[in-house]
Amino acid sequence: MPRPQPKTTISCRLLFFRSCANISKSSEGEMDDSFQRASLYPTTLLVPGLPANCPLLASWSGPQRLVLFPRPTEGARQWAGLAQVSWDAAQWNSITRRLANQSHGYFLSLHEAGREGEGQSLQGSDILLYSRYFRSALHECVLGLRGRGSSSWEHERQAQVFSTMALVWHLVEILFIEVLPAGCLVKQLVEWVTWAGQERDKKRLKEILGHTPPDSHHGYWRMVYRLVLTGRLSEARNLLAHHSAFSAREDVSHNCSRVWTSCWGRLRWSDPPPPSPEESSNGWQQWRREVTARREAGAFLSLRQLQLLSRCAFVNTHLFPQVLSGEEEVFSEPEIVGSCESWYELMVARVLFTTPLVMSSDYDLVYSAEAAMKTFGVVSPEPLDSLLLAALKHSPLEVVYGAKLAEFLIIEYASSLLAHPSLWQVAMDYLSECPTQGRHHMVLHLERIPLTSARKAAKVLQLCRKFQLKELEESVCRVMAMKELRSGRLGAAFSWCLQSQDSVFAAFLAERYFTSYQTLGEFMDLDLLDNLGAAMLISKKLTFLGKYREFHQLFADGEFRPAGQLLVSLLTSGVVPKRFWLTLLMDSLPLLNLKDEIVFSSEDTVALSHCLQQLTSSHSRIDQSQSTSKSHDSEKAPPPDQSSKLSLLRVALCRNLALATLQEAELS
C-alpha cells in the first residue's frame, strides 16, 4: 500500500543562468560566453507535495521542462516522488504557431529573393512588401488572440506583446524601410499613430454621435481635439458641425465650414504625389502664413459660433488656430495633452503642425519625441518607450553589432520555437541562415528530434542531406536500423543503413545477415538483396552477400558454370571471412556431383581444395589448442557432422579434379 504523501504545497526557487553572448568582445573571433544570473528567473513556484528543507535535485526533461526530486537527508524519508516543472508551455498555441509559420514563410522568401539577386542588395520594394505582410500577420495574430471567446490572461499578455511588436515594427518600417521624400514621413507617422487606435476611435465617435445632442457627451471635446491633432481636420469639422449650437442656423454652419475648408484645402504639402521639397516647403509656409493671418485678423474669433461654444462649454477654442499655425507652446496645454493616449501621439501631433517636412534622419523628430515624453510625464521609460526612442534616434545598435546581434537573436528565437514539437522544421530553417553559430546549434537540436516514425526520420534525413550533415545522417540511420534490428527486421535495418551509405554498419549487418542464413538455412528479405545494385559496393561484406545471392540465383536458373566460377572467385578473393567458408564449400558440393557437366576446371578444383585444406588445418590447430588448454573460446572444434562434410568434400573434389584433368587433356 503506498505510503501517504505529506500534503504540503511548497514554494521553491529555481535558479537559471543564461549565457549572454558578449557580442562586443569579438576580438577572439568567437562569441565570448559570459554567464549571468538570468533576469527573467528565478521565480517562486508552488510545487505541490514536496517536503520542505531538504536538498533538491533536478534533471532537464526537454526544452523548457525540468523534473525535480527531493533527497531528504533526515525525516520525511518516505517521500519518493517527482515533480515535473514546465514553463511557457502555452507560448505556442494554434494562433501563435500560425504566426510563426507565416513569418517563417516571409523570412524564407526574403532570403530567396536576396540570393537570386546575386550580390545586389535586396530591392527596397521587396523588403517593404514583406514588411507589410509581416505586419498584417501580426495584426491577424492579435485579433485571433483577443477574439477568442474566453480570453485568458495568457492570451491577453501575448496579444499585448504582439501588438506592441506591431507598433514598433511599423515605426521601423516608416523610418528605415520606406523612405519617402520630405513631407510624406509625417503623413506616415500620423497613419502609424492612428492605426492602432482606429477601432477604438471609431467606436467612440459612434458613441458620441449617438448621443443627442452629441456635445453633451463628456468625451466630445476630447474627440474633437484628437481629430485635429491627428490631422483629421475634415472629420473634426464634421463633428463640430454636429454641435447643437450650429444645427439651428444653416448659414452659420456654412460659414464655419468655409473657413475650415479653405484652411484644409491649402494643406497640399502632404498630398500625393509628393511635390519637390521646395514646393512642399513653399506650400506649407504659405498655409501657415494664411492661418496666422486669419487668426490675427480675428477670423476665428469672429466666428460667433465658436465664441458661443466657448461660453457654453468653457472650452478653449482658440487653441485650434494655435494648433493649426503650429505654435509650440500650445502642445503643452493640458487639454491638448489630455486628448492624447500616449506620448508618441503627442509627438506626432507636434511634428505634424510644427515641422511637417521632417525627414527620418532629422533631429527634429528626436527633439519632439523627448519633449513629448517630458510633457506627458514619462519619468522612467518602459522598454517600449526606449525602443521607440532608439528607433527615432537611429541608434547605432544595428550599425555596430550588425550581423552578430541578428544571429544571436535568430538563434534565441529558433530555440524557443523548438519548445513546440511541430515547429522544429521552422527552427531549422532559421538556424540555417546563421553563418557562424547556426550549424552547431542545428546539429545539436536536430540530433535530439525524437524519431517517432519512419516519416519523421525521413524528414530529419532530408535536412541532413540539405545541409550536408553526414555524421548526423549516419547516426539517424543507425538509430532507425537498430530499432528494426531489435524487432528482428533485418531487411528493414538494411534499408536504413543503405540510405546513409554507412559502410561500417553495412558490414556489420551483412555479417549478421549471413549468420542468420547459416542458422535458418534460407535467406530472409530476398527483395532487398536482389535490388541492392550499386549499393553493394559500400562494403566488401555487402558485396560478398550480394554476389552470394547471385550465385544462388544462377544455380536456381541452371547456369552451373557461371555459378561455379562465381563461387570460386568469392572464395579466392579474400572477401569472405573464414567462418563462412564451410558453407560456401558445401554449396559447391552439388556442383561437383553433377552427372552431366564438369563445372570446375582443374585450376578451380585446386583452388577449392586449397581452401578446404586451410580450413581443416585451422580446425586441427584448434583441436590441439583445446586439448592443451581449458579455455572456452569462441571457435569450437568441428562437430562430428562437420568432419563428415569435410570428407565428403574431399572425395568430391578429388573426383572432380580427376575428371577435369582428363577433360582438359582430351581438349588439348
Place this chain on the structure above:
Amino acid sequence: MEGDQPSSMFEAKPINTDHKDLIHDVSYDFYGRRMATCSSDQSVKVWDIGEDGQWRCTSTWKTHSGSVWRVTWAHPEFGQVLATCSFDRTVGVWEEQIGDQKSEAHWVKRTSLVDSRTAVNDVKFAPRHLGLQLASCSTDGQLRIYEAPDVMNLTQWSLNHVLSCRPGTSCLSWNPSTVHSPMIVVGTDDPSTSAATQLLIFGYSEETRKWQKIHSIVGIVYEPVHDVAFAPNLGRSYHVLAVASKDVDIIHLVPSGTDAYHGTKLDVRHPAHFDHQGAQVWRVAWNVTGTNPRLIGRRWLCATLER
C-alpha cells in the same frame, strides 16, 4: 533583487513514482521521451511519455543489492541500454528486450562489472563518437573505463583503463566535443583533506593510446564537489565546465599545446562564480545547446503548509 515572474507562467505537476525509498537519480534518454529513476529501494523504474503528455511506468525491476546511486542511458544508436551504479560496488548494464507484444518490453541484465572494491558513485556513457564506452568512479578514488568492442554483444565489456584519483570521487563527466581528443573530468567530495584540488581532468592521447591525468584544477573549488558537467561544444576552441559544490563555478579550459607525454596542456580560466549563500548545490545540468545550465540547491523561500 531579480524580478519574479508570475508563477502562472510555470506549471508544476507531481509524478507519483511508487518507489519505496529515496530517489537518487532521474535520467532522460536522448530524446527526452523515456525516463529512468533509481532509488534506495534498489530498483530502477523506466517511464515512457504517452500521447497525452503523461508519464507511465513501463518497467520496474530490482537492479542491485544496495542503493542505486545513478542511472544513465546510452545513445540510441546502441539500442535501448541503461547503466546503473550502486552502493553494492557494482555497475550494471541493462538492455530492453521487446516481447511479442509491444507492451511486454522487459529489461535484461547484460553484465555486471564487479571490479570496484568500494561503492561506485557515478557511471556515465561516453559520447557517441567514441563508441560504446563507459566510465565509473568509486569511493576509493578509482576511475575505470570499460569498452564493449562488439556493440551487439553487451555481455562482453573489457576494462581498458584504471586511473587513480583522490579518494572520494563522487562524480564524473565526459567532454562531448567531437573535435577534441577524449577528456573526462572527475570531482571529489571527500572533506577530509583540505587540498584545493577537488577536480581532476583526464585526457586520452592517440599517440600513446592511454589515458592520463592532464590537469588538476587548483585554487578554484575548495569545497566537496557534488556534480560536474561539461557543456556541449558549439564550435568553441575551449571547453566549458560547470561545477556544483557549495556554490556554482563555471570554468573554461583552454587547450595550449601538448606536453612531453602527448597530453593536452590546459590553461584554466574562471569566468563565473555564483554564490548560493550557504546552501549546497547538488546538481548542475546543461540544456541541449549548453547555453543554459540549471542548478539546484537547497533553496526554499517559504513553505506554506496546507492541510
